[in-house]
Structure formats: C-alpha cells, structure tokens
Amino acid sequence: xxxxxxxxxxxxxxKTLEEALALLSEHRGKARVIxxxxxxxxxxxxxxxxxxxxxxLKNIPALDYIKYSNTDGLRFGALTTLHSVETSPIIQKxxxxxxxxxxxxxxxxxxNVATVAGNLCMAAPSADMAPAFIVSGGKLKLVSPEGKRVxxxxxxxxxxxxxxxxxxxxxxxxxxxxxxxxSGAVYLKYTLRRAMDIAIVGVxxxxxxxxxxxxxxxxxxxxxxxxxxxxxxxxxxxxxxVINDExxxxxxxxxxxxxxxxxxxxxxxxYRKEIVRVLTRRVVExxxxxxx
Amino acid sequence: MKQLIxxxxxxxxxxAAVEPNRTLLEVLWEDLGLTGTKMGCNSGECxxxxxxxxxxxxxxxxxLAVEAQGKDILSIEGLSSNGKLxxxxxxxxxxxxxxxxxxxxxxxxSAKALLDKNPDPTEDEVRSALQGNLCRCTGYVKIVEAILxxxxxMKV
Numbered sequence: 001x002x003x004x005x006x007x008x009x010x011x012x013x014x015k016t017l018e019e020a021l022a023l024l025s026e027h028r029g030k031a032r033v034i035x036x037x038x039x040x041x042x043x044x045x046x047x048x049x050x051x052x053x054x055x056x057l058k059n060i061p062a063l064d065y066i067k068y069s070n071t072d073g074l075r076f077g078a079l080t081t082l083h084s085v086e087t088s089p090i091i092q093k094x095x096x097x098x099x100x101x102x103x104x105x106x107x108x109x110x111x112n113v114a115t116v117a118g119n120l121c122m123a124a125p126s127a128d129m130a131p132a133f134i135v136s137g138g139k140l141k142l143v144s145p146e147g148k149r150v151x152x153x154x155x156x157x158x159x160x161x162x163x164x165x166x167x168x169x170x171x172x173x174x175x176x177x178x179x180x181x182x183s184g185a186v187y188l189k190y191t192l193r194r195a196m197d198i199a200i201v202g203v204x205x206x207x208x209x210x211x212x213x214x215x216x217x218x219x220x221x222x223x224x225x226x227x228x229x230x231x232x233x234x235x236x237x238x239x240x241x242v243i244n245d246e247x248x249x250x251x252x253x254x255x256x257x258x259x260x261x262x263x264x265x266x267x268x269x270x271y272r273k274e275i276v277r278v279l280t281r282r283v284v285e286x287x288x289x290x291x292x
Numbered sequence: 293m294k295q296l297i298x299x300x301x302x303x304x305x306x307x308a309a310v311e312p313n314r315t316l317l318e319v320l321w322e323d324l325g326l327t328g329t330k331m332g333c334n335s336g337e338c339x340x341x342x343x344x345x346x347x348x349x350x351x352x353x354x355x356l357a358v359e360a361q362g363k364d365i366l367s368i369e370g371l372s373s374n375g376k377l378x379x380x381x382x383x384x385x386x387x388x389x390x391x392x393x394x395x396x397x398x399x400x401x402s403a404k405a406l407l408d409k410n411p412d413p414t415e416d417e418v419r420s421a422l423q424g425n426l427c428r429c430t431g432y433v434k435i436v437e438a439i440l441x442x443x444x445x446m447k448v
Contacts, residue, residue, distance in 0.1 A: 005318070008313050011356070045335060106423075108406075109349045
C-alpha cells in the first residue's frame with residue numbers, strides 16, 4: 001500500500017553540473033539525484049529508498065537539449081523527457097525505434113516528466129529504453145569530479161538496478177550514432193495491459209540490408225535476464241545471410257534459448273522464453289521490412 | 293526546512309511555505325483548500341491526481357511542491373469560468389461519463405491537456421491520452437464518447 005507521505009529530506013537545487021557533483025560528493029552515501037522522480041518518489045513513499053538529501057537536477061539547463069548532426073548523430077542531455085523523445089521530429093524520422101520505445105512506456109503524465117537518463121540509471125532489467133539504445137549503438141557520457149568517460153550502453157548495466165555509475169558520477173548525455181543506410185529498427189514490448197505495464201518481455205532489433213543480404217544485425221532482450229542483454233547467438237544466425245522466414249524463425253529460437261528469465265508475478269520463465277521467440281521473430285521481420 | 297514557494301493556480305498567485313517532502317497534491321489540498329484533485333494510488337499509476345503544470349498533464353502526487361515554484365498550475369477548479377462549465381465538463385455530464393466521480397477530475401484534466409495540443413483527436417488518440425487515468429466504474433466508453441463530443445463542440 002502506498003498512501004504514505006514522503007519521508008523527510010533536504011532538497012538541494014544546484015544550477016550547474018559542477019555544483020551537482022560537488023553536492024553529491026559532499027553528501028556521498030546519503031543523497032540521491034532526482035530528475036523526473038517518477039521512479040524514485042514511489043520508492044521513497046514505500047520506504048525502499050530513504051535519502052537524507054535529494055539533489056534536484058531540473059534547474060540545470062545545460063542538461064536539457066536534443067542535438068543532431070549528420071556527422072555526430074544524435075546527442076541529448078540527461079534531462080530529456082520521454083515525451084521529448086517520443087515527439088521529437090528528428091528522432092521520429094531518423095531514430096524511430098527510440099521514439100517507439102519511449103511511447104510504449106507508462107502514461108502521458110509520466111512521460112511528460114520522466115527522463116530517458118532516469119530510466120537507464122534506475123536500471124530495471126525491463127527498462128524499455130535499454131534494448132532500443134543497445135541495438136542503436138548508444139553511448140553514455142558519464143561525468144564525475146575526476147573527469148568524463150563515455151561508456152557503450154552494452155557495458156552500462158551490471159545487474160538489476162545496478163550500473164557502472166560511480167557513487168559521485170552522473171549520466172549527462174546520451175549519444176546515438178546515425179543509423180547506417182538501409183537499416184530498420186523496431187522495439188516490441190509484451191505486456192498484459194495496453195499501457196501502464198512493465199514489460200514481461202521487450203525485444204529490439206536493428207538490421208541493415210545490403211543487396212538483400214543482412215549486412216548487420218543487433219538484437220537486444222529486456223526483462224529476461226538480470227539486465228538488458230544482446231542476443232549474440234541469434235544475431236550470428238542472421239548476420240551476412242540472405243534473410244528468409246526459416247532463418248528468422250531459427251534466430252528467434254536461438255534468442256529464446258539465450259534469454260535467462262526468472263519466474264515472477266508477471267509471468268513464468270518458460271512463458272517468457274516463448275514470448276522472446278515470438279517477439280524476436282516479429283521485430284526482425286518488421287525491422288527487415290523497414291530496410292527497403 | 294521549509295521553503296517559500298510562489299506559483300499560480302487557476303490564474304491566481306499563491307505563496308506557501310512548504311517542507312520539501314510535500315507533494316503538489318498535498319499542498320493543493322491542505323494549504324490551498326482545492327480538494328477537487330483526488331488522491332488515488334499516491335504513486336502515479338491511477339491519474340486521479342492529474343493537474344496541468346505549465347500546460348502538461350502530470351501526476352501531482354509525484355510532483356514535489358517545491359518544484360511548482362514559478363509554475364502555472366491548472367486544476368479542475370480552474371476549468372469553469374463565470375459559473376459556466378468547460379465543454380469537457382459539460383460533455384461528461386451530458387454523456388453520463390461520471391459514476392462515482394472519483395476519477396473524473398483527473399480524466400477531465402487529461403482530456404483538456406489532449407485537446408489543447410490536438411483539437412481533433414481520433415478515438416484511438418483519446419484512449420491513448422487516457423492511458424494514465426484509471427476508472428473502476430464506467431468501463432471508459434462514455435468517457436471517451438464525452439471527450440469526442442466535447443471536441444466537436446469546441447471546434448465551432
């Protein structure tokens with residue numbers, strides 16, 4: 001039951017990234033950063049998380065931007081909301097899978113304030129933005145008082161709710177390279193309800209076609225392992241082959257074997273493996289259809 | 293430590309001294325006496341607490357009151373003007389879209405947010421916009437009908 005009020009905390013509002021990092025360092029171990037707060041605040045209400053300090057990031061305009069260039073691809077700041085990603089014309093046009101994943105999440109009200117960065121940093125195994133970014137070759141810029149580093153999203157997650165983020169480190173920017181020509185990417189999410197539901201299984205695929213051959217393929221699975229994972233075995237079935245239904249079915253089967261889901265209140269492990277097979281087939285078919 | 297915040301609700305300027313751990317929903321109720329916005333799940337899943345924050349539908353139960361600083365808030369009380377109901381409110385009555393009424397303010401605010409951005413939504417777009425508003429009584433059909441009827445009235 002969650003009719004509790006929030007626990008007491010002190011609310012700090014840095015105006016710059018440097019200030020935010022300094023506060024995070026000063027209150028190390030006792031502070032959490034908050035952007036949209038749509039995941040953090042319910043956790044605080046249920047007393048799963050009880051920070052003494054909340055460091056609000058919303059007053060740092062330097063973190064709120066979406067930039068695109070033909071050379072560098074897409075870059076957007078940590079305060080970019082799911083709504084912004086869902087509705088950005090450039091993202092819809094050139095990185096449609098990201099808009100598709102954002103649109104599949106939660107509700108209008110949540111998407112209006114929740115951030116992509118938050119979804120990635122909270123690192124739920126079912127995080128919907130993760131498979132989409134993984135197949136898109138996303139990279140994350142992490143900043144600490146010691147400096148900056150760029151980490152491929154494949155290497156960002158280390159376990160349920162865990163990432164490589166240091167104690168005094170912030171995700172400041174998400175980078176996505178331009179999709180290769182003749183590429184298609186799709187994210188499908190299996191849920192019981194039409195909306196407001198955590199993925200039972202989430203699958204994303206990006207395929208690149210060259211003369212009818214699958215030049216490159218990336219498949220990512222969400223909600224079926226301790227963190228979002230690449231289905232490298234399934235990819236190997238398709239890579240540099242001529243795509244046909246049989247091959248896609250084979251790849252889907254391999255993906256279902258690569259998944260290592262748990263049984264929980266939403267579904268059994270066996271059911272999840274079966275849904276991985278079905279969704280992998282569908283995303284690859286649909287993504288391949290987009291390459292033409 | 294309380295913070296002094298200043299914000300606008302339904303066109304009127306308010307000041308309040310609030311602890312950081314109070315939500316906008318709590319402050320609307322307890323400090324401003326605006327009880328039209330309802331608390332349902334208190335965790336952002338039911339939408340009963342929906343208000344417009346600078347024109348965007350948000351769950352006020354997940355909005356820290358201190359984050360309302362300098363913002364424009366529209367709650368259900370702010371929809372009618374000079375005693376006349378907003379077309380969406382009237383449509384809910386005309387189309388029997390209200391049973392217990394608890395989800396209704398949130399539904400109407402979500403509908404207003406939708407129609408402000410998209411004056412001519414399809415039924416699918418209406419249902420999509422209401423994803424975050426749960427109703428235990430009506431089965432949603434009359435709610436969707438009311439909103440589609442309101443949009444026609446508002447086009448004129």
